[in-house]
Amino acid sequence: MARPPGPLLLLLLFLLLLLLLTAAVAPGRPCGPAGLSRDTVLGRPGANVTLTCRDEGLANVTVSWQMEERGAGGGPSRRLAEGNALLLRRLRYEDSGRYGCYVGGRLLRSLRLLVEEPPETPRVSCYRRSPDKDVLCEWPLRVKPSPGTRAMLWVKRRFTAENATEQRCRYFSKARKFVCRVKVPPGADTESLVVSTCVNNGAGGSAGEDRIITLSSVLKPDPPINVTVQALEKAPQRLRVNWSYPSSWDPRFYWLRFQVRYRPEPAQTFTEVDQVMTPWLDIRDALRGTRHVVQVRAQEEFGHGAWSEWSQEVVGTPWTDPWDLTSEMGPFSSQFPMDDDGTYGVTLPPELFWEDAADGAGGAVVKASARSVASPYAFLVAGGSLLLGIALFVAIMVRYRQTWRTGGQRGAKPEGEGQHVLVPLGPPSPPLSDTPLLSPPSPPDPGGLHVTNLDYFFSGQ
Template identity: 55%
Template sequence: MWALRAAGLLCLLRAGSEGPCPRTALLPDMVLSTVGANVTLPCLQWQPEPNGTVSWKVENKAVSSEHAVLGPSLLLRLVQYNDSGRYSCYVGGCLVHSLRLLVEEPPEPPSFSCYRRSHVKDILCEWQPLRRPSPRTRAVLWVKKWLTGKNATEQRCRYFPKVEKFKCRITVPPSEDDTFLLVSVCVSNGAGSTVSKDQVISANRVLKPDPPVNVLVDPVKSAPQKLRVNWTYPPSWDPKFYRLHFQVRYRAERSQSYTEIDQLRETSLVIHDAWHGERHMVQVRGLEEFGHGSWSEWSQEAVGTPWADPIDLEWQTGSYSSQFPSDYDFYADTFTLPPGLYGTEDTNEGGRGVGDHSTVPLYTFLVTGASLFLGTGLLAGIVLRYKKKWRRGSLGQGKARAVVQHPLVPLAPPSPTSPLSEAPLLSPPASPGSVSSTGTPGSGDFGPFDVSNMDYLLVPQ
């Protein structure tokens, strides 16, 4: 007995969940066609007359020249949705026959999803068909409580051409936020009908806030690695009774990976590890404070750059002067120096921006300056070294001239008992004009020098 009751209840639930989803009924004067087909509409009541002329109108307007009239029938080639309407056949200005053309394709099986923007909003279920539906397409949302099958309702869905989506609305009382609902969708038109798969939802499970708005990224003064981020709650969420917590992600413009900061209760944040001088992309999303539902979509990207010292910014990317004296033409073609270095100012009246100047990177200028400084120092060292040597050489010659002005003193007086000659070991210097008895200079006498003493040839160093 219990098995039979359970089987009957299961059949009842299935029947209630699927329900009738019939195709739209066609009236006797309707002609159904698919998109892209050729359609022939007959003028059945017309009889050939010698002076009778046949004409066709669609919705009381003359048929365009794109359609061909073949005798008592109208041929429509490659019909589209907008060709649907009532066509009338006239003979001699009198209405003879009227037909309604319906151009439709069988509907697509809907794949819908449901969400709720806040605790005080209704549940919205929506889906986007792959192709635009015909005007006669009808969509219905079936809702009932899970397992009990009570309070089954039918909600009409609307198609919004601007967003190209079907949307259905479910109203849930505040006391039933945790109640499970069985939901399905039926879509039908004159060409057929289809039913979606069942979904089990609840108001808390489908809670999904809108993304935060008014996201702003500002620099922090005197902090080249910090950014201050501020945002506000979305308009659909009232923070007086229900709160959100937030997640922020950011990245430098040159980076492909995000850094994320979670569990934020306030609507502001200071980033402490921003890249100096780099633009950063920042996004924020929110989740219900008790974790019900899912995260919102990420907000639109907000852009900000950390604070930079105005002096460094002017030196690296500012407006530089290119006016140089004629002696520096070579360097003027190679480098761009900051304004005021040579007492000149930027004459550009257009207020050119940072990206409008062709400047040499700072490190290139520093390397070149260091090279010039080292080269100048090396040249000065060489000059000083040779100057000292030349001075020492000149001093040595002066000392040599001074030595020859004084007579040499014998190393030791001769001993009285010495058997050697009494002549001194070194002959006293002769006068510059003395000669030997033979008429030639004496032995060892060569002008004012005594060549037997090698000290004459040594120059003090």
């Protein structure tokens, strides 16, 4: 039976593993100040510095100072103060250059002044615009670096003993940041990479923290472009949003998914729509007649990496019915029905009434036109009600007229007449009276109003 390893052996194995991990993560590149020659004097911006010609003063000799070159561009010499020591106050980057002390035109000593301050510690972030592009690592700066500042980047595979590749970084003055282009090693699409940075100059050096990245984790597309918002005809609550893939992403081989957010003005809260796979979207809950602010962003279709930045804001307003003139009605406008088909919308300008108003003949017209006119549908309802009322009145008048006529005929009959009793139909019998009680029936008139037999109901029986 095998014995378990002792504590000493376990400790040695742990130390060996820790050493291997440290060697695999750290590229092992030093990051210190750039080497300075012995005749170089370093000064900080805003500080004072003294340049000395000789360690021991020269007696009875006039020492003069001249600046032989200014910065990297060089320039003509110019005479400065006299004396064994030269004091320069409140240094600037422009004071960098070579200074010489002369005695009788003979150069005794030449010193190089370098005005720099230690660089800022880089805080690196890496991203990749598409799967077929290189990785870019960058970091911003608070102040402009000195002219002698250099930035380097090292990349190597994690957990391997291969040497790191060194690449130079470039400073962009407008964006005020360093940018480094990382060349991806062949076959490293699924492996982890260790990225190290270093910034140094004559005043010192500063190393950033190592970043462990994968190519899928740093994927970050550019924002969508050509974002537009259009209104859809006869859809007062819909908006059509269209956009295009960014130029850095090739949709023939890789796709993006999108997220759209929108808000009505002046609200500050956005409504977001996720999982949009097409370069367009229909918004179906827009507010009628209200401007909406819309933005779009993109991500790799399977969710690898980060979302892009939001696109620039675009605005759009849903479709509005052109016949809805409620908001357009104002003073001196009237609307009249023109045809029987229900077409309206004639507006009379006020200039038609000014001339009549000047001679006093049209004052009432101007006053009436200044009032808002009711809707044409109100006139239709009022007219229908009036016609119905007239029809009822005519029917009542016809009924009472017949009643009055029947009453007049009863008053003209001789006494004793009219006391007849209706009997059922039977064999013919002698007539009870020469004057018939009921009028002879007339042929029915389809659609007519029969009121001739109403005298029976008003006979008082």
